[in-house]
Amino acid sequence: MSTLIPRRDPFFAEFDALVRRAFGPSPVRFPRPESGFTPAADVTRDGDDALVSLEVPGLDPATDVHVDVEEGRLVVHGERRDERSEENDGRRFREVRYGSFRRSFALPQHVTADAVSATYEAGVLKVRVAGAYAEPQKPGVTSIPVQVPAAELPAQGSEKGSEQE
Structure with missing residues (x-):
């Protein structure tokens, strides 16, 4: 977690006071979510398969993203941590964005974890659920x-053959 150091420049102090007076603390009736961010998701059909695409740019898919099947649900969760710093005219600007996310999708009863595969390319996580739209096999x-x-x-x-002769 980062710590903000107040600037000594009078303009920033005046600007900060103006923003606090105008907006004040966030109202209790509209609490901010603790999760950080929710990636955009798109679920499409590809034949009998379902294809779930999530926009998660800037993440390392090996360490920051997890795809699980839990109790009949496809669960995609992870954490984003993005740090950027810039130095200009002897001043340093540093921005840190972070937060966890969790998206969950119901799976048909006949789909198992073996039917799920995932790929990551150009900031998009694609999860294929093979046979999600296929008719379940009926017991017979x-x-x-x-x-x-x-x-x-x-x-x-x-011996039976030789006895008959």
Whole structure:
């Protein structure tokens, strides 16, 4: 977390006082969210797959972004920390933006974590949910073939065949 150091310049002190008088503290009835930011999301259909695109520019996808499947929900969460500093005419300007985010999307009951994959390119996280729009397989009867080792198979010239001759 950064600490602001008050400027000694009278203009900034006067400007700060003007802003405080005009806007005052934020009203209690409109609390600010603690989460930091909420990335824009777009959910589209690609055949039977769902494609969730989230705008998260400037993040390191290996450390800052996590994609999970929790209790039938696709959960994308992470943290952004962006620091910029600039020096001009002997003055230094430093800006730090940070905050965590969490987006959650309901998944169809038939979708498992194995159907989810994610890629990150040019600031956009794309999460593909394979088969999200596919019809779930209905329970029914499926015949399973019985495997028999070769040693257990009857020989071609079996005793039954020689008895009939």
